[in-house]
Amino acid sequence: MVNPSYISALQNPIFRTISKAASNLNLESYVIGGYVRDYILNRGEAKDIDIVAVGSGIELAQEVSRLLPGKPKVSVFKTYGTAMLKSGGIELEFVGARKESYSEESRNPAVENGSLADDQNRRDFTINALALSLNDENFGKLLDPFNGIADLENHIIRTPLDPDITYSDDPLRMLRAIRFATQLNFIIEKDSLAAIKRNAKRIKIISKERIVDELNKMLLADVPSKGFALLHKTGLLPYILPELVALQGIDEKEGQTHKDNFWHTLEVVDNISKATDDLWLRWAALLHDIGKAPTKRFDKKLGWTFHTHEFVGAKMVYKLFKRLKMPLNDKMKFVQKMVLMSSRPIALASDVTDSAVRRLIFDAGENVEDLMTLCEADITTKNPKKFKKYHANFQLVRDKIVEVEERDHVRNFQPPVSGEEIMKTFNLKPSREIGLIKDAIKEAILEGEIPNEYEAAKEFMLKKGAEIGLTIDD
Numbered sequence: 001m002v003n004p005s006y007i008s009a010l011q012n013p014i015f016r017t018i019s020k021a022a023s024n025l026n027l028e029s030y031v032i033g034g035y036v037r038d039y040i041l042n043r044g045e046a047k048d049i050d051i052v053a054v055g056s057g058i059e060l061a062q063e064v065s066r067l068l069p070g071k072p073k074v075s076v077f078k079t080y081g082t083a084m085l086k087s088g089g090i091e092l093e094f095v096g097a098r099k100e101s102y103s104e105e106s107r108n109p110a111v112e113n114g115s116l117a118d119d120q121n122r123r124d125f126t127i128n129a130l131a132l133s134l135n136d137e138n139f140g141k142l143l144d145p146f147n148g149i150a151d152l153e154n155h156i157i158r159t160p161l162d163p164d165i166t167y168s169d170d171p172l173r174m175l176r177a178i179r180f181a182t183q184l185n186f187i188i189e190k191d192s193l194a195a196i197k198r199n200a201k202r203i204k205i206i207s208k209e210r211i212v213d214e215l216n217k218m219l220l221a222d223v224p225s226k227g228f229a230l231l232h233k234t235g236l237l238p239y240i241l242p243e244l245v246a247l248q249g250i251d252e253k254e255g256q257t258h259k260d261n262f263w264h265t266l267e268v269v270d271n272i273s274k275a276t277d278d279l280w281l282r283w284a285a286l287l288h289d290i291g292k293a294p295t296k297r298f299d300k301k302l303g304w305t306f307h308t309h310e311f312v313g314a315k316m317v318y319k320l321f322k323r324l325k326m327p328l329n330d331k332m333k334f335v336q337k338m339v340l341m342s343s344r345p346i347a348l349a350s351d352v353t354d355s356a357v358r359r360l361i362f363d364a365g366e367n368v369e370d371l372m373t374l375c376e377a378d379i380t381t382k383n384p385k386k387f388k389k390y391h392a393n394f395q396l397v398r399d400k401i402v403e404v405e406e407r408d409h410v411r412n413f414q415p416p417v418s419g420e421e422i423m424k425t426f427n428l429k430p431s432r433e434i435g436l437i438k439d440a441i442k443e444a445i446l447e448g449e450i451p452n453e454y455e456a457a458k459e460f461m462l463k464k465g466a467e468i469g470l471t472i473d474d
């Protein structure tokens with residue numbers, strides 16, 4: 001079949017500019033990879049476009065800049081032979097067509113100049129090797145040596161060359177295969193899948209940052225479980241998130257079993273992904289049960305227990321983030337807090353008292369809605385009656401949160417009577433008694449004994465002071 005023209009993909013005037021620049025330099029140029037793939041899949045506006053020049057990519061970038069109004073700055077990456085410029089909110093990446101050869105130890109190949117075909121050979125997947133000509137004689141012509149179009153139509157991830165070589169050369173491609181399968185809801189072709197299994201341990205040579213990049217993209221997909229199930233199936237997961245692998249399996253003792261916490265976790269991640277696009281809340285869902293593996297015990301009376309798993313899990317979050325070189329900042333603390341509190345609203349849902357709700361708001365603070373979202377996603381019962389009941393309970397708790405918060409304002413709790421006032425009233429120096437009284441006031445408010453108001457708190461303070469033998473200084 002004669003390849004159709006994809007001239008409609010090249011409406012943006014920037015492509016004519018690139019074409020002009022290339023012909024000024026007397027070289028061929030093509031748009032390649034993600035842009036072409038996503039155009040055909042109708043995946044919305046592109047933010048980056050990759051251009052291959054048969055010749056110097058850097059020179060082409062400079063010529064393109066010269067032709068553009070305002071002559072945008074060209075960033076040159078000499079070591080990689082690439083250049084980048086921004087035009088109209090789009091990042092243009094330029095590279096010279098190249099041939100690559102790899103060694104055992106590194107994913108950085110030796111590089112020499114090559115043809116467009118050489119360059120397509122070094123691409124990771126057939127669907128990422130599609131190129132559109134920007135040359136005058138066949139502007140818009142599709143160059144598709146591996147029939148990537150058919151793979152796009154059939155939703156298949158396939159490597160252009162022998163998958164064992166493709167994955168062994170650059171093991172990051174194994175994660176990219178799984179990430180694209182997850183994002184696009186594609187299937188990894190079976191020889192490719194087998195090759196990933198065989199090469200899984202080579203993932204060790206990939207930097208943590210690159211791995212986390214791919215994990216984040218998987219987590220941000222519509223149905224992230226697909227990616228994590230594939231990581232599990234291919235044997236990559238033990239190298240990346242062994243904490244999750246440890247959750248897999250069901251033990252039985254004296255006829256009692258517990259649920260498989262790995263598959264449960266994946267369900268929770270899919271559930272939460274319907275409710276939020278927040279990456280860190282999705283991470284919290286992925287990690288909310290990791291403390292269950294090290295805390296699992298069997299007790300004759302209680303059956304299977306996971307005492308303190310939330311606490312242990314929160315500590316594991318820090319270690320995991322550190323190992324994966326993820327940021328140890330407020331995002332990490334947020335995930336820790338979610339893991340630590342991940343059972344709280346569940347316990348609440350059966351008995352929604354005002355004081356329990358006030359304590360929840362007090363402890364979760366500004367994250368109380370996120371916590372509710374996580375805990376509601378945690379409902380994975382297959383019993384339709386229970387499912388309905390649990391969700392109805394969550395609605396009750398949510399309503400109660402609004403009601404209590406309107407009345408009591410404990411979300412960003414500020415003590416209604418200050419330490420200074422306590423000191424002045426009882427003529428005290430900074431001392432243990434002040435802390436005692438402040439705590440007693442906070443407790444009385446959370447328990448609902450007094451409202452969260454100055455007058456009531458002051459009266460309570462005087463009473464409490466008298467109880468512990470303090471006298472008023474007037």
Ligand code: ATP
Pocket residue numbers: 032033034035050122123124125128129170172173
């Ligand atoms: P996205 O931008 O959505 O992640 P993409 O396909 O554009 O998808 P990029 O990482 O931007 O991915 O890479 C651009 C192109 O470069 C890819 O389409 C592919 O052709 C090629 N490529 C990227 N990484 C690799 C790799 N590790 N091995 C081989 N080719 C790669």
Ligand code: MG
Pocket residue numbers: 034035048
């Ligand atoms: Mg891209």
